[in-house]
Amino acid sequence: MIGGGATGAGVARDLALRGIEVLMLERGDFCAGASGGNHGMLHSGARYAVTDPVSARECAEEGRALRRLASFCIEDCGGMFVSLPQDDPGHTARFEKACRAAGVACQPLTVQEARAKEPGLAGDVVNAFAVEDASVDPFSLVMGNVESAREAGAKVLNYKVVQSFRVWRHRVEEVMFMDAITGEAERVKPEVVVNASGAWAGEVASLAGLRIAMSVDKGSMVVLDGRICNGLVNRLRPPSDGDIVVPNHSASILGTTSSPMARPGPVCTTREEVQSLVREASFVLPRASQARGVRAYSGIRPLLASTGRKASRGFQIIEHSSHGVENMISVIGGKLTTYRLMAERAGDAVCKVLGSSASCRTRSEPIVSDGHEDHLEGVLQIHRRRMLSKYGPTRAKVAEACARRPRGTELACSCEQVLQGELDHFASHPDVRALGDLTRRTRAGMGYCQGGLCALSLLSSLAQRTDQDPQRLLEDYLSERWKGLWPVLEGEQLRQEVMKRYLLTGTYHLRIREGAP
DSSP, X not given: OBOOSHHHHHHHHHHHHTTOOOEEEOSSSTTOSTTTSSOOEEOOSGGGTTTOHHHHHHHHHHHHHHHHHSGGGEEOOOEEEEEOTTXXXXXXXXHHHHHHHHTOOEEXXXXXXXXXXXXXXXXXXXXXXXXXXXXXXXXXXXXXXXXXXXHTTOEEESSEEEEEEEEETTEEEEEEEEETTTOOEEEEOOSOEEEOOGGGHHHHHHTTTOOOOEEEEEEEEEEEESOSOSSEEEESSSSOTTOEEEEETTEEXXXXXXXXXXXXOOOOOOHHHHHHHHHHHHHHOGGGGTSOEEEEEEEEEEEESSOGGGSOOOEEEEEGGGGTOTTEEEEEEOOGGGHHXXXXXXXXXXXXXXXXXXXXXXXXXXXXXXXXXXXXXXXXXXXXXXXXXXXXXXXXXXHHHHHHSTTTTSEEETTTTEEHHHXXXXXXXXXXXXXXXXXXXXXXXXXXXXXXXXXXXXXXXXXXTOSSOHHHHHHHHHHHHHHHHGGGOOHHHHHHHHHHHHIIIIISOOOOOOOOO
């Protein structure tokens, strides 16, 4: 298994629950790619009902399933689609009909009913429909799948870079890989190779002499401080830039842009993209133009064949036996909402190659079997609830670590209410090799100060447990945070952040790399 995003972690869990021996390799940290670079929307399917009905039906069915299977990291806040006077009225008529045809729940609302649900809506809203959208924490979802896969017997490793394959007699006989931190080389002899590397699927396939017809697309998002809506708000028009607002934890996420790329690589959000997203969102929710920008970020979508908005958001399972490699399977396309279905289909394909009759269990077995946090002793109730939503299968271990450590219940990150014991618990895990890994697991540093007040707390937890240079760890982390900050800075906020940056670089002599591309 190559790739540690939602799809890769989902496949690892699916196969492990079937009783199949699994080794998963991720070149960076889990959920550090497209799975963590999205807007956290659990799709009802309504967005694609008119333009991509197959994807719409898949999203509708899987969204309902995930509410049952991964409820710990889903906020079932609902959503709505609204149109403005300048939007095509013909699309509104097609929308309702297409939703019914695709099995997408869609309830017409009067403007008064819509405004009762969302008081912040613009005054010129014309039409509104309630849909079953929800907000999901992708980091918690992926880490939950990783831990569930491990509990079922899978070996799951991050920071393992696949370098080459040895192909012999139409089979991948060996996979050579390297530890990204130590440089140590390793190899494994697989029975089946599953390529779930997202936007990099084509590059991984090329190691076996294969070619995959796919394209990649950059999507940028903006995080605003505070929740400017109660549920998800979508613009009722064909999918385009800036037509989604997602309430997520204590923030609002505006998305998304679409920019075709020649090949996958580093991406950075531009000021122009931020301004466009805020402007478009403010047409529907005027508060978007007054809210404080927290961060901008981008992800890379792996798309089937065509590019941009016209590309299907569906997925494809490719069995490469017809291409000359009998034991390799690639998973491309799809969305976070459909990751479990993609994993099930990939698992079926693996079992076909292995000659196994083991059936999928992820359709019926939740990632977290016990949805209650009452047994988390030693921490306050507010932290118990947050630990359940963040840590799922491992929340009891985290709570125990906080309770037993001398300073475990002290607050380390006030923005996200993260305790010192949470940082210490994950810093001692071999998966965690950088400060950003702590952020992805605990949310420390994701709040409005973007690590400015808690970066040293993260460093103090990790520095004593690693041989890496502490200053380099801190500089890398602050540089990554600055990359997301600089595109949103304006006026007084810009002056504040310049002052903070001066303190870090001038007083502490830290080298923070520029964020602009």
